[in-house]
Amino acid sequence: MQISKSVDEGAYEGVGLLVLGAGWTSTFLIPLLKSEQIKYAATTRDGRDDTIQFKFDPKSSDAGPFEMLPIAKTVLITFPLQGEGQAKHLVRMYESTHQKPGRSKPHFIQLGATSIWTAPKWQDESSPYEHADSRAIAEDELMACSEGAVLNLAGLYGNARQPRDWVDRVVKSKSDLKGKGALHVIHGEDVARAVVALHRNFTPKKRWLLCDMHVYDWWDLVQDWAIQTLRSAEVGVGQVDTSTAKVERQTELLNWVGELMLEEGVRALPRDTSSLGRTLDGRGFWKTMGIWPTQGRIR
Template sequence: MQITDDHDNDPVDLLILGAGWTATFLIPLLNREGIKYAATTTDGRDGTIRFRFDPDSSVLEPFRALPRAETVLITFPLLGKGQARHLVEMYESTHHMAERRVPHFVLLGATSIWTAPKWQDESSPYDHADPRAIAEDELMARSDGAVLNLAGLYGGTRQPRDWLSRVVKSKADLKGKGALHVVHGEDVARAIVALHRNFTPRKRWLLSDMHVYDWWDLTQDWAARALRNMEGGDAQVESTTTETKRQQELLAWVGELMTEQGVRALPRDSSLLGRALDSRAFWQHVGIWPIHGRIR
């Protein structure tokens, strides 16, 4: 969407502050749904508004370039005390609105604020000292905003199986891996639109695809599949001796750990995986459910 410099003449339904990875799923959905939007990037590419949030600056000009919006979506992390309040106050000071037209602020957060090794939902105790949690609390208190705390993001070229080489470099690494929680970018976009249409002031939500994945189970599946593809001559799969040995090693580690830990079958029971996330409440509240099921 092409944005003019005069926000008074071009109000939008939804303003995306930070059109990054999430926006690649959100913008097509907004277009399909006929929701008028504007988006910012730090360099103003692709017809977006050039905007960079500086929590230490009180210069108003970057905010004056932003349109009025019913919903302001903040996709970048806000940290600690002061940042959320500053952003809200800078936007409101450059967009004088009647009380009934005050924008709804929605911040994308992370599920890492819930740390207890047991079942967690949006109402569970969280780490109040976490810098992101501090900023989320401040946003809700200052603007009556809402927070969507997202599980691991995937979709498109971002695939969980590609994370394995980074997070599991040894058998000890794999031994320490419990649960994995994810949510697809398309479901994040659907959640944002649902919250735009059915806003919940001062509410923190937990968002996942409603699965609790077992890293051992995923590792076994991905390694076995990679070996089959290599044996089948799949041109998209690297079939070097080193890679073959790596996949065979992963399979062996899973089997050895199952024997050593007395695990009879995969996936392990959720009680053995540590923190487990329950995101049913959000989906039930907005009346939709994830369309992306189990990751492969």
């Protein structure tokens, strides 16, 4: 559970971590920053909840919004930067409004997505990625212009955001389910721990792949969640939606999984990892930081 420490949190002026875009991730990150006694500041578009009102406009050269931001050891960018120019513009605007002789330049961390890795089988942070992807272009630019680091995140979950709620969005037909192979996720608490670890042990010009080190089988998950709902309906307890429509939907999903297993010659679930298509090896970041995910398997 311990987060590796190598930064003296009181050895510099300003804040330790500046969070540009205090959204869902910050609900896990800010409590951790408080418990770890890391001085921080955060921004939102409307300045809610004691944050700084800030909106990044990649087409504006107005220094005013940046002048309102504090000096920071690490600047975390939670919103996506796209294509060429945006990362360079953000870095230039922040540094030009905060740089003074003798002051160290800040470390920049960008949160990204693991979708830039598109190889059909195993891949890690050193694997080839889609260089033409608009987010990958911006990440490459950030690393080049500021020696920043990138955390590419698997599917985010935690609190009200739960993977089982994604099923109705991504599986609308039996054909949709047939095409579902591996699912990779990372809990918000482990994202927060990763950010703090990278703040304290920064890796310049490095892109990391962040997941919980599990490969989940969509068929296995859909079957398990369907069974949970149907059992809750039978006994009439629990907080799971057990309406008639929900029960019918879960019965349909359960039947689809069984039919697909017969049709595809799958003898047992979960399927072998080699049959799930694109799979992510997330060990590198955790090994380098000397910590490991704490949230276990999704249920």
